[in-house]
Amino acid sequence: MAAWLVGLNTLKIQPFKLPPLGPHDVRVRMKAVGICGSDVHYLKTMRCADFVVKEPMVIGHECAGIIEEIGSEVKHLVPGDRVALEPGISCWRCDLCKEGRYNLCPEMKFFATPPVHGSLAHQVVHPADLCFKLPDNVSLEEGAMCEPLSVWVHTCRRANIGPETNVLVMGAGPIGLVTMMAARAFGAPRIVIVDDVPKEVEKVCKVMEARVDVSFDCAGFNKTMKTALSATRAGGKVCLVGMGHNEMTVPLTPAAAREVDVIGIFRYRNAWPLCFEFLRSGKIDLKPLITHRFGFSRKEVEEAFETSAGGGSAIKVMFNL
DSSP states (O other): OEEEEEETTEEEEEOOOOOOOOTTEEEEEEEEEEOOHHHHHHHHHSEETTEEOOSOEEOOOEEEEEEEEEOTTOOSOOTTOEEEEOOEEOOSOSHHHHTTOGGGOTTOEETTSTTSOOSOBSEEEEEGGGEEEOOTTSOHHHHHHHHHHHHHHHHHHHTTOOTTOOEEEEOOSHHHHHHHHHHHHTTOSOEEEESSOOSOHHHHHHHHTSOEEEEEESSOOHHHHHHHHHHEEEEEEEEEOOOSOSSOOOOHHHHHHTTOEEEEOOSOSSOHHHHHHHHHHTSOOOGGGEEEEEOSSHHHHHHHHHHHHHOTTOSEEEEEO
16 A cells, blocks of 8 residues: 555555566565655645656655565565665666766656655565665664755765855755754854844854855745855855745856855765764764654545644654554
């Protein structure tokens, strides 16, 4: 059984036929699946950015579970192993994949990105090399949270965050909070996180008590990007991660005159092992971000999505299957 998005604001628990198990695949019983903002977008609008839901689709992509069956060529996993799943399957043949930038593969098959089915289901079949064995002291829920954390590991790598990097985070929702944690784990000494965008850039600089080397726009709106570009020092970097607006009007010319680099971020690559190390060592604690938990009945699935969409006290909403 799986949670199917069958229409606008309509979810149903229906049978889900698994694909056959290939020699390099594993069958995983899902135990923890988180709700992402993209899942809510699909539910409320049947689209997210340029991805449009045209036929019923199983939703969900932040997930972890227990191996139940392995393909004939799988050597590094056994039934009973607890794993977190990287949800994107790239082609490994295109130039971008060969360059190591597989997150940009044009043939990417990503959980719950139309027309590919997601992982809010009792079981899924997935390539074994995209299933990562959890450390003993990392829970299945934390394993599911590695998916959003991976975005920020990738972002911090792209921005070269380190002990000499002062960071501004625009947006204090789930994405912004994980950003703050990741930046600190990468060694950033000063981090200012802003939720209600200030009217004056000077306020950010006053709180920072230092120059802003890198700004992360976790919202992707005109006002947040404008503030990020203006607050970042000459020669600094602005990372655009949030996708609030498809098009923005922002002061690029003044930013260009100060050689502020604008860096795009899309998903992640090779991030799960470092996520595990941060969680295993205690450098990052994601557990407090899981504010709501639900089971897998139709009623609970609907309540979970309404809770996530409503904001308020909800940060990360998690299904326990």
